[in-house]
Amino acid sequence: MATFEATAISTSDTGLTVKARNFEFLVDEPPSLGGGDLGPNPVEYMLGALLGCLNVMVHLAAKEQGVTLTSFSATARGDLDPSKFLGKNLDVRAGYQNVEVNIEVEGDVDADKLAEIARIAESRCPVSDNIANTTPVTIKIVKKA
Template sequence: MAISKLKVNGKLNEGFRTEIGCSHNFIVDQPKAAGGNDEGANPMEVFLASLPACICAIGRIISNQKRLNVRAINVDVEGSIDKDFLMGKTEEGRAGFTEIKTNVSVDADMTQEEKEAFVEEIERRCPIADNIVDKSNLKTIVN
């Protein structure tokens, strides 16, 4: 087993603008209607966006490893969430997405069965999908 560590950081100052530090820094914010400045995607969009990005990356890794002629992978993701819970209006339910649906289209010279097997391998090897399906240990230290 080869365990690697990835590190990112976030810094919130005024409003909802959060500066994310990683290999390519970016801003996470809220829309103006929610009190933000609309300078970036909101945290839920960033979370959901990590899934198609990972599916596409793992798909490319697998296609390179197996020398498959995959021309394109298109992934649509939709998450359902109870905003009343995250806004503190109810204690019923949960804060996370109650359902996440993906629609994966593979542009390749493959049969439907081969495409399905390809996507199953992607999902099995995708760390983001794995973290959605299986619980990771979350350790929080407050300073």
């Protein structure tokens, strides 16, 4: 079992500085959602995390299948209804209603191998697993002493 951790400090009502290992990144909302547009928003980072994970998994699966890829590019797109997190419609889902990923690769690989690589990558990608399946999340808010 591996444990990962991120810490964060709020910089505004919508802005946040996140630290993970020795890296730091900004999270913010676009002006249309009341933010300062100082960085991607949380759901955009989630799409980026999915693409990062699939990059690793596609390359790993390709190697396992004896395939060398010479390029990888991908786009992830998700649809969500912001009315829930804005408190306007509590009956809809807060998260993505669907996520679509399109990956283009180059290399000496046929359609059957690509299908197997896709199957392996999707089934073993931790981020894809977290999106597709329910993961218990416990949130505690305490008053700072």
